[in-house]
Amino acid sequence: ELKVEQNPLFLSMQEGKNYTIYCNYSTTSDRLYWYRQDPGKSLESLFVLLSNGAVKQEGRLMASLDTKARLSTLHITAAVHDLSATYFCAVDTGNQFYFGTGTSLTVIP
Amino acid sequence: EPEVTQTPSHQVTQMGQEVILRCVPISNHLYFYWYRQILGQKVEFLVSFYNNEISEKSEIFDDQFSVERPDGSNFTLKIRSTKLEDSAMYFCASGGWTDNEQFFGPGTRLTVL
Numbered sequence: 001e002l003k004v005e006q007n008p009l010f011l012s013m014q015e016g017k018n019y020t021i022y023c024n025y026s027t028t029s030d031r032l033y034w035y036r037q038d039p040g041k042s043l044e045s046l047f048v049l050l051s052n053g054a055v056k057q058e059g060r061l062m063a064s065l066d067t068k069a070r071l072s073t074l075h076i077t078a079a080v081h082d083l084s085a086t087y088f089c090a091v092d093t094g095n096q097f098y099f100g101t102g103t104s105l106t107v108i109p
Numbered sequence: 110e111p112e113v114t115q116t117p118s119h120q121v122t123q124m125g126q127e128v129i130l131r132c133v134p135i136s137n138h139l140y141f142y143w144y145r146q147i148l149g150q151k152v153e154f155l156v157s158f159y160n161n162e163i164s165e166k167s168e169i170f171d172d173q174f175s176v177e178r179p180d181g182s183n184f185t186l187k188i189r190s191t192k193l194e195d196s197a198m199y200f201c202a203s204g205g206w207t208d209n210e211q212f213f214g215p216g217t218r219l220t221v222l
Contacts, residue, residue: 031209033210033211042213042214042215042216043152043200043213045212088151088152090152092209095164095165096157096165096167097142097144097152098154099151099153101151102151
């Protein structure tokens, strides 16, 4: 069974700090997506990564994909409180998305 | 901006009852999906639908589940005889061609008593 693992599962960080969330997966795929979920809400698409070496940035978030290592990272720069949410990566196998375990991020003032 | 919509937002039902969850995907999308998320857990794939038929389904999607696109706009998920463990948030998603990005609806919270 395909596994998609994120770490850390829980992250508490101070405003202004940098941190990286990791997403490891166990199958061959060159399509990976990052989503944000606020409590009780739906999933908001953040990044679409479609090839090895893809890097995308939006505001304080930057995502990258290394298909050879089966690893994606979501880097947070100078965190602000508004980034507090749960972040999911999802691997596309062509037929379905497999979601990671999620990383619950809390940014402390 | 076009978005996926779902109704109802919350459904409470008795165990053994049938429920139908409704979704209106983004109008020019061709791929449709259902996912569920048990409270506090990760999102789990249920089924994908393309060209009026199921293209992929997970082990969760057993004979109790069915999907239908009854007209040109709606996409439904039916659970024939609900169980307590079906209580979850159910998300519909739709996607277009190029990058297979999926856009999620707001979800329906199903509570089975």
